[in-house]
Amino acid sequence: xSALDSLYQQIILEESKTRRGGDLRDDQLDGQHLPxxxxxxxxxxxxxxxxxxxxIETAEDEVSGIHWAGDGCSISMxxxxxxxxxxxxxxxxxxxxxxxxxxxxxxSRGKLVADEEILGDAAxxxxxxxxxARVKCAMLAWxxxxxxxxxxx
Amino acid sequence: xxxxxxHGHSLPLTDTEILRIRNDFxxxxxxxxxxxxxxxxxxxxxxxxxxxxxxEQEYYEQRNSAVHRGAHTLAVAATDVFEDARSxxxxxxxxxxxxxxxxxxxxxxLNLIAYSFGxxxxxxxxxxxxxxxxxxxxxxxVTEMEHHANLIPWQELCRRTGATLRFIPIYDxxxxxxxxxxxxxxERTKVLAFTHVSNVTGVINPVAELVALAHAVGALVVLDxxxxxPHLPLDVKALDVDFAVFSGHKMLxxxxxxxxxxxxxxxxxxxxxxxxxSMITTVTMEEAGYLPAPQRFEAGTQPISQAAALAAACNYLxxxxxxxxxxxxxxxxxxxxxxxxxIEGIRVLxxxxxxxxxxxxxxxxxxxxxxxxxxxxxxxGIAVRVGxxxxxxxxxxxxxxxxxxxxxxxxxxxxxxxxxLAAVAGVRAYFGxxxxxx
Numbered sequence: 315x316s317a318l319d320s321l322y323q324q325i326i327l328e329e330s331k332t333r334r335g336g337d338l339r340d341d342q343l344d345g346q347h348l349p350x351x352x353x354x355x356x357x358x359x360x361x362x363x364x365x366x367x368x369x370i371e372t373a374e375d376e377v378s379g380i381h382w383a384g385d386g387c388s389i390s391m392x393x394x395x396x397x398x399x400x401x402x403x404x405x406x407x408x409x410x411x412x413x414x415x416x417x418x419x420x421x422s423r424g425k426l427v428a429d430e431e432i433l434g435d436a437a438x439x440x441x442x443x444x445x446x447a448r449v450k451c452a453m454l455a456w457x458x459x460x461x462x463x464x465x466x467x
Numbered sequence: 468x469x470x471x472x473x474h475g476h477s478l479p480l481t482d483t484e485i486l487r488i489r490n491d492f493x494x495x496x497x498x499x500x501x502x503x504x505x506x507x508x509x510x511x512x513x514x515x516x517x518x519x520x521x522x523e524q525e526y527y528e529q530r531n532s533a534v535h536r537g538a539h540t541l542a543v544a545a546t547d548v549f550e551d552a553r554s555x556x557x558x559x560x561x562x563x564x565x566x567x568x569x570x571x572x573x574x575x576x577l578n579l580i581a582y583s584f585g586x587x588x589x590x591x592x593x594x595x596x597x598x599x600x601x602x603x604x605x606x607x608x609v610t611e612m613e614h615h616a617n618l619i620p621w622q623e624l625c626r627r628t629g630a631t632l633r634f635i636p637i638y639d640x641x642x643x644x645x646x647x648x649x650x651x652x653x654e655r656t657k658v659l660a661f662t663h664v665s666n667v668t669g670v671i672n673p674v675a676e677l678v679a680l681a682h683a684v685g686a687l688v689v690l691d692x693x694x695x696x697p698h699l700p701l702d703v704k705a706l707d708v709d710f711a712v713f714s715g716h717k718m719l720x721x722x723x724x725x726x727x728x729x730x731x732x733x734x735x736x737x738x739x740x741x742x743x744x745s746m747i748t749t750v751t752m753e754e755a756g757y758l759p760a761p762q763r764f765e766a767g768t769q770p771i772s773q774a775a776a777l778a779a780a781c782n783y784l785x786x787x788x789x790x791x792x793x794x795x796x797x798x799x800x801x802x803x804x805x806x807x808x809x810i811e812g813i814r815v816l817x818x819x820x821x822x823x824x825x826x827x828x829x830x831x832x833x834x835x836x837x838x839x840x841x842x843x844x845x846x847x848g849i850a851v852r853v854g855x856x857x858x859x860x861x862x863x864x865x866x867x868x869x870x871x872x873x874x875x876x877x878x879x880x881x882x883x884x885x886x887x888l889a890a891v892a893g894v895r896a897y898f899g900x901x902x903x904x905x
Contacts, residue, residue, distance in 0.1 A: 317500070318846040322839075327899055362838050362854040363868040385868060387838035388898065451838065 320441035321448070322388065329435070330388035335398025338383040343367050353465030355458040359450050364390045368458035372466045375405045380459070387451050389442055394455035396435045406463065413460050420449045479794035480787070485880050488787065491516040492878050502848025505883045510666055510827050510874030511852050512716045513697065515780070519719055522779035526772040534771055535745055535762070549771050552778035553761070559781040560692070560711065561702035562728045568761040569769055572725040573693045574616040576712030577660075579727055579740045579764060580689055581620035584658065586738040588628040595736040599687070603629035606655045608686075610635045610643055610672075611864055612665045615857045617691040621660055630657070637864060641668030641817035649680060656686040663695035667858050667872065668817025669800060669824035671695075674706050682707070687733075693717060697784070697876070698825055699793040703728045715773065719780035724773035727764070734760030741766040784877075792877045796826025799875040799884055803828040806888035812895050814905045816865055827874035829856065832894055834903025837869040840894055844871075847890045 345354035345367070354369040364386030371379035380398045384391060401409055416436055419426045424444035428437035442452040480488070489495055492514045497504050506514065526548055532541035534549045550564070557567040570576040586592075587599035601607060607621045611634050625632040635648045643661075652659065659681040664671050674690065681688045690711040695701055697718035703711045710733070715724035729737070739746060739757055743766040748756035757763045784792065804820045807813050812833040818824055832840050841853035852872040855862045862868055873887055895901050 316846065318843065321842065322898070363859075363862075364836075364838070365868070387836035389839070445842070448838075448842070 321445060323438045325438045326392040329392035329395040332395050333391055334395040335380045335382050338367060338369055338381040350467045353462035355461040357454050357458040364451055364454055366394055366454050366458050368455055368462055370459060370462040377401045377404055389448055389451040390454045393439055393452045397455050400434055409463055413456050416456055419443055420452055477790035477794050479798050480791050482880055489878050499848040500846050505849040505886055507873040507887055508850045508852050509876035513719050513876055515719055516783050518783055519776045519779045523772045523776040526775045545771060548775050552774040555778035556781050560728060561704045565760055566728055566731050568727040568764040569774055570725045570727055571723055573712040573714040576725055576727040577616050578620045580710050581624045582740040583737045585624050585627050596738050599737055601628050601630040601657045605630040605657045607632050607658045608651055608656050610661045611637045612861045613662055614666055617660055617662060641670045643672055652680040652684055654684050656684055659686050660689040662691040664825045666694050667829045667856050667861055669827045670817055678707050698796055700789040709733055715777040719783055720777040721773050724770045724777045739763050743767050796875050799879055800824050800826040802884050803873055810892050816870055829870040829872040831867055831870055833905045834900030835894055835898045837871045840871040843894050843897055844890055849887050849890055
């Protein structure tokens with residue numbers, strides 16, 4: 315597989331169009347007056363204009379819903395879609411561990427092999443780590459999720 | 468519109484000449500991702516010929532010293548290099564020696580102008596400086612196509628002084644709405660700041676018309692010549708602008724050097740921006756007197772080797788012939804636009820083929836984000852710029868938040884443009900979006 319093909323695996327191209335969780339409405343973008351169990355975060359990569367607003371809903375200690383609106387490259391959109399499919403039902407500690415693992419792989423400059431047992435479909439994004447300029451694209455939704463979750467009680 | 472004195476005749480360069488020129492740019496002879504490098508990002512930063520790198524090295528090997536201070540032989544030699552460079556670069560843009568101020572780059576130059584205007588607008592200022600003052604009721608006018616560097620310094624100036632920032636809109640094809648310009652330029656307009664050539668659409672603005680409108684109401688004209696000084700014969704006196712800025716790294720020179728042109732009478736009257744050593748006359752514990760321009764705007768140790776390198780770059784460009792470079796890039800620009808327009812699912816920003824433009828083209832690919840386009844092209848060894856190109860308002864106006872831009876220079880061949888076009892033709896199939904529409 316060429317480096318380009320390892321970056322743009324089929325699953326990534328598909329997820330970038332599926333955009334699971336990408337159903338946050340325009341009237342929800344401002345994120346004002348959210349109940350205590352809901353957190354929302356806007357992330358922007360000023361270099362390329364990739365943008366996401368991501369909302370996380372919790373019930374007790376678990377993520378019960380994730381919704382986002384965004385515009386960006388296939389990597390950033392696929393990453394948001396894959397993340398949305400993974401976090402519902404996980405508790406805070408599990409989400410934190412997942413994000414930490416993903417971040418470590420992304421920052422490894424291609425040295426770490428993603429563990430599919432832990433990262434599931436997100437392992438397909440491990441090719442991104444060989445392209446330092448694209449790591450921010452892949453991390454965009456994950457950073458937003460981390461912040462949104464931290465806002466909830 | 469542009470002065471052409473001493474810039475040679477205007478037949479475009481030939482492919483044979485380009486191949487000879489390319490020998491002067493060793494960086495271009497390399498493989499990127501196992502493909503011959505096709506460098507189409509000179510609008511962001513250009514490559515340096517050997518003569519430019521040699522000028523910088525020669526300075527450090529033979530003459531490095533402090534300028535305008537010290538009496539020793541090296542100090543004199545360094546000062547000569549520095550001031551000779553100023554003469555060369557000033558002549559290149561049609562200015563007198565004392566009308567060229569060194570800056571770090573065009574952004575620093577625009578900030579210098581805007582902050583100097585700000586310094587004339589607050590506190591106690593001498594009568595001569597009052598012509599630069601802006602305040603409540605006054606307007607600073609820019610255009611909708613500006614690079615952030617020619618927008619944000621003016622936003623900040625208006626925020627500090629209470630003046631109002633307004634802008635001249637553009638049409639859908641990226642050209643300036645001159646009817647709106649005629650209405651917007653009024654007695655309230657104190658400053659008109661606009662780009663000579665758009666770094667996104669390649670539009671070449673009608674400088675003479677805009678200057679005439681501005682001067683008729685006594686407004687000062689600031690020209691962003693970042694994308695014109697490297698690519699076409701520039702004569703600031705013929706254009707009759709009051710100020711102009713440019714960046715060395717976009718015109719075959721290293722980073723860290725650029726210039727501000729200002730009419731001598733204006734520069735000598737304008738309050739300084741950066742203050743400190745080397746720009747003063749008499750200093751007491753209470754106050755200081757300032758040297759005339761250009762030294763009054765050159766506080767602290769200056770980019771001396773970079774100035775020498777920029778002068779070498781200007782010599783390289785002059786010897787090649789700016790009119791010929793411009794003619795060559797116009798051909799490449801035409802080829803880019805014509806080729807891109809022929810590819811399904813591509814929308815070129817800016818004027819259609821057949822309308823004069825600089826040798827660059829930014830475009831949208833239906834269904835594929837610019838970042839992905841750039842990555843795909845990089846795998847083919849082709850370097851382009853992706854993103855908003857520091858022009859978010861322009862992209863927003865055109866209904867986008869990013870685009871892909873190919874920008875040429877004197878060392879690019881038609882074969883390279885064709886290789887780029889062939890690669891772009893494969894983008895949508897690779898990303899599986901042949902069905903997507905613009």
